[in-house]
Amino acid sequence: MKDLLSLVKTLRRPRLLVRAARIGAEDYRREARLPRLLGLAALPRSASALLQLMELEADLDESRRRGDATYSVTRHVEVLSAVMGESRRLRAAGERGAAGLT
Numbered sequence: 001m002k003d004l005l006s007l008v009k010t011l012r013r014p015r016l017l018v019r020a021a022r023i024g025a026e027d028y029r030r031e032a033r034l035p036r037l038l039g040l041a042a043l044p045r046s047a048s049a050l051l052q053l054m055e056l057e058a059d060l061d062e063s064r065r066r067g068d069a070t071y072s073v074t075r076h077v078e079v080l081s082a083v084m085g086e087s088r089r090l091r092a093a094g095e096r097g098a099a100g101l102t
Helices: 002-009 015-025 030-038 046-066 073-098
Strands: none
Touching: 002 046, 002 073, 015 073, 030 046, 030 073, 046 073
């Protein structure tokens, strides 16, 4: 889990993209977003969801860098906000576990 969260921290994206994603992450609801973003009927655990979201985000970022005509900034912001939301869930779960609260 820590390695996955460290990977999220190392992401470097344009400031405007990150700022928009942070705003989106404030009202992140995994029940509504994950099935649509990942195409899954059942909600995966946070670590699994975060890993899948990171792969999806990397593909989107590659499309952005290439100037691909199919790139969608809206989808990129949505995926990045989900990455932030799942990261927060994982971090909180780790803190509860470290405090003996799980």
